[in-house]
Each structure stands twice: as C-alpha cells, then as structure tokens.
Amino acid sequence: MHIIESGNVAAATGVRLSRAQVIAAYPITPQTPLTEKLSEFVESGQLDAEYIPVESEHSAMAVCIAASTAGTRAFTATSANGLLYMVEQLHWAVGARLPIVMCVANRGIGAPWTVWNDQQDTISQRDVGWIQIYANDHQQIIDSVIKAFRLAQTVSIPVMVCYDGYLLSHTYMPFDQPEQSQVDSFLPAFAPEHFLDPENPGNFNTVTLPDVRPDGVGVIAPGYIEIRHNLQEDLRAALDTFVEIDKDFEKEFGRGGNPLIEEYRCDGADFVAVCIGSLSYQLRDVIDIMRDKDVKIGVMGVQMYRPFPDKAIVAALKSKKCVIVFEKALSYGNQGALYADIKAALYSSDKKPLVHNYILGLGGREIRTQQLLDALTESCTSPDTFEDTPRWLGLKL
C-alpha cells in the first residue's frame, strides 16, 4: 500500500512491521517524531512491544542491551549528541554481539549547538563495529529498517540505519508500506540459541585475560584479541550476507539492486561523484544537467559504510578518470573520512583515478544545485589541479 508520510514515520512503520519487542528511546531533534510514533503504535495496540521511556540515551542503549541479551528484538533511535552520549554502550552492544537495530536521524554535533543536518554524528562512530546503512529516501528508510533486523540477527552484530535529519526525517514522500504478512515471511522471529535464561544460567561478557584460559568447567575460553578478531571477520563477511539478504528482500517485495552502493549513470563515465545519504539523489539532477552537456559523469551513493564495501567501490571506480567525494563530515585534523577510505581502497588497484574531496552542508548549510554544478564542472575541467586536501563549498568567510 502506498502512503505519503515523513521519513521518521517510515522508520517507525518499519519497526512496527518488524515486530520489535522492546523499544527504549530518549527523544532528540530531529529523531523525536519517530519515537512519538512508536509510542503511539504501542499505546494503541498496533505494536505488541514494551516501550520503556528512559532518562538518557546511555540508558536507552543499556535497556536495549538487556532486552536483546534476554532474547527479544530491541530497537532505539537517536541523533547527534544523543548518539554520542550512548557511545560507551554502543561499544558494549557490539562486543556482546547483540542484534540491536537503531535509527539515527543525522544531525550536526555541538558545540556550537546545531539541530540541523550533517553526518558527523554517525561518521564519527564508524570505528565502533556497528554496521552502518545509509538510506537515501523514505522507501529506503522503511526497507532498510526491515532488512537491518534480519541482517543483525543473522550476523549477531547491531545495525545503525542512518538518514539525513530534516531532509528525510521531516519531509513527506510517497512510499510503499509492505504488508505485515510479507514482512513476517521475510523476517523470522528472533530466536537466539543463547540468551539470558534463569533455567540455563550463564555469565555473559565476563572479564577476559590477555591470554586464552580455561573457565570454571575447564572449557578453553577465547581471550579478548580472539573475540575482537572474530568480530572483524564477521563484519567483513556481513557484506556478502547483506547482498544475499537483499536478494531475498527483492524476491519478497520486488525492490532491490545493489544494497552496498547505488550507481546512477556511471556506465561509460569518466567522472563519478560519490557521497553518503540523500545528497546522492540531489546530485542526480546535477549529473543530468552535465550529461546533457556531454560530460561523461555519474554519481555513486555509498549505502553501506561499515563494513566498508571496498571491493564493490574499487570495481565501480577503478577505471574512472576522476572521483569527486562530497562529504557532510570530516575526520577532523585529516580529511573527509569517506575520501580517505576511498583512496585507501583504490591504492591497490592498477589504475588509480584522481580523487577530489569537497566538504559541504555542515550544520544544515543549504546545498545549492548551482554550487554542486560549479564544483563538479571545475573537477571535470581541471582535475589535475587539486591538492590532496578537502575544499569547502559554500563557505562565507
């Protein structure tokens, strides 16, 4: 059924259809309407879940950790400083391998205070070990939430579904709301082999020693470094798992493609603009204008940022002349994080395209199509003149 709703409601609907069992969240702009909608669903009986209002984001994630350890499907959502407040628990959730799903409506981080969109909040959490999926429109938000629950419980790794604050969270768009029966057949109930069970007691996430050691009953337990190594391996394997899950999704819902990267007019292109999030759809307008002027250019949106789909990205970009990376975040003191990742991925390929970096839209600064057009035109006309450092778009110094 097609409905017209906001991105936050798309996310909440995805959570309802996925039959989340425990929801703990603290409202923060621009995520607030999502939690409001979910509490409505629970209050009206449309969603059979425990809604736990908490006093902070740290507690929200702590509740999700407890709920997930007890074997229930847990969900939370946040933005910006709220995400940062739960960082200690983010690390715990992934180290404990709990399939929690969290939506993040991307917002800039204070100080100075801002409630508007950029992606510094989630990009700064790229090394935590959570899977990060970025949605570009409302259909992708609802679909990604449903896929995220399946992916999380398949690989035992928590998943963040990120979407641009305001630009997606508060705008209204038509999207297909799947039938409950379809979602039920795609997403099996969460039935973990091991969970917190009084009938079968166990110690979870106990202290590890630097080396492996026998536990109280003589079983050799892995040490810290083994557990961390296994997380890294399972994260890398999750790339293929997500592609397989996406195929199942396409069979059930008729929507699919490449869930790792989304290419637009990249066939035969010499130049490719690359970015994360809704900007990739805005860039399509610019690419269309430039294609009309016979510039061979396309755009690629990175939808899964962690684990990093380096092989898919290298395959898409290696034969290009120049890759232009637009970012709404920075690895401060260095460069754009995606820019650095893409250069690292391309380093081992025979043909190395030039790579440019633009920083833009921080704190909700409006991104104008003309600005993008000017930037891309300069990158395409004089690609050799760029230094290995980001250029800032729309600065008023």
Next chain:
Amino acid sequence: MTTRKFCDKISRSTPGPGDGGNTGSWRVLRPVIDLAACIPAKKNKKACFHCWLYCPDSVVSKTIPPVINYDYCKGCGICAEECPAGAITMVDESTHPVEEK
C-alpha cells in the same frame, strides 16, 4: 552466512568456581573461622550462614561448619564484617604457610 559458534563470538562461561581464574592468589588477608564462636558449628544446626549468604564469590559452603575455599577466596573480608557472632578474623596471609599443590 556466518556459522561461527556462539562461544567464539562473546566472552561467555558457565557459572562455577574458578571462572575468573585462581583468585585465591590475590588474597592479602585470610578469613579464619573460630568454630567455638560460629553459630552453626556451636549449635550443630543449619542456622545463620551469613558468611555463605554475603560472600560475593560464593566460596563459603552452607555446611556445618561452613568451609571457605581458599583457592578462590579473594580475602575481601565481607564475611568477617557480616558474621553476627564475630567468629571470623582476617589474618595477615604472610603469617600462614604457603599452600602449594
């Protein structure tokens, strides 16, 4: 799809003595029970057992008399603090002969 065993994904163990290693070696002060003052020992009845109840490491047995497992007792002194009969004394470990197996 991942097939890794659960026990290799997280640090997990079955509860039991010695789950955290041979923690008795951490001990500086040793709790010693004076059986002449210990309530269950003195009355020969299953009674009191505050030491068993309060021990955070579950190394005191609920028996007559209560027995402390020194392989895992860290010497925290909670049993001595909680004993209503004052029957448990914390003794400097260096005054005891080292028990090597």
